[in-house]
Amino acid sequence: MKFKPAEDDRFYANLSMSTYNKKGNRWVFGGEYLQRGFAYRETSVPVAQITAEGGHYLKFLSDPSKTVFLSVGASALAGYETLNWGRYEMYDGARIMGRDGFVYGGAVSFEIETYLTDRIVLLLRARERVLFGSEIGNFRFQLGAGIKFMIN
Numbered sequence: 001m002k003f004k005p006a007e008d009d010r011f012y013a014n015l016s017m018s019t020y021n022k023k024g025n026r027w028v029f030g031g032e033y034l035q036r037g038f039a040y041r042e043t044s045v046p047v048a049q050i051t052a053e054g055g056h057y058l059k060f061l062s063d064p065s066k067t068v069f070l071s072v073g074a075s076a077l078a079g080y081e082t083l084n085w086g087r088y089e090m091y092d093g094a095r096i097m098g099r100d101g102f103v104y105g106g107a108v109s110f111e112i113e114t115y116l117t118d119r120i121v122l123l124l125r126a127r128e129r130v131l132f133g134s135e136i137g138n139f140r141f142q143l144g145a146g147i148k149f150m151i152n
């Protein structure tokens with residue numbers, strides 16, 4: 001059975017911790033949930049990836065007031081992918097040929113951070129993930145925005 005992506009059925013969420021050094025570079029550790037829907041007749045088949053991340057980001061540009069930072073980073077990823085939450089038979093009797101399994105790989109990210117206050121940062125991220133073991137393709141582009149809270 002072949003699926004095509006359902007354009008309106010995709011999202012991701014990320015929760016991570018960053019450890020900064022004196023030059024503004026940082027180590028990042030966290031987890032991510034990515035879900036994407038694939039159209040099948042009049043329904044959508046969900047494919048979810050739950051991954052853990054560890055990586056390093058280098059600040060390569062900032063403004064003179066140190067309120068805007070541009071960073072590039074690389075991360076290692078490992079996790080689990082599930083197709084239709086393990087239900088391989090569709091409502092009409094068709095069978096999904098792929099299987100749930102472990103995925104591993106890496107990501108390259110570009111981030112823009114701007115400080116809204118001393119402890120709240122607006123984050124914009126573009127990222128290309130490469131995951132091997134995936135049933136839906138190895139490459140996945142992500143674009144997102146978030147809020148970072150600085151805790152000492």
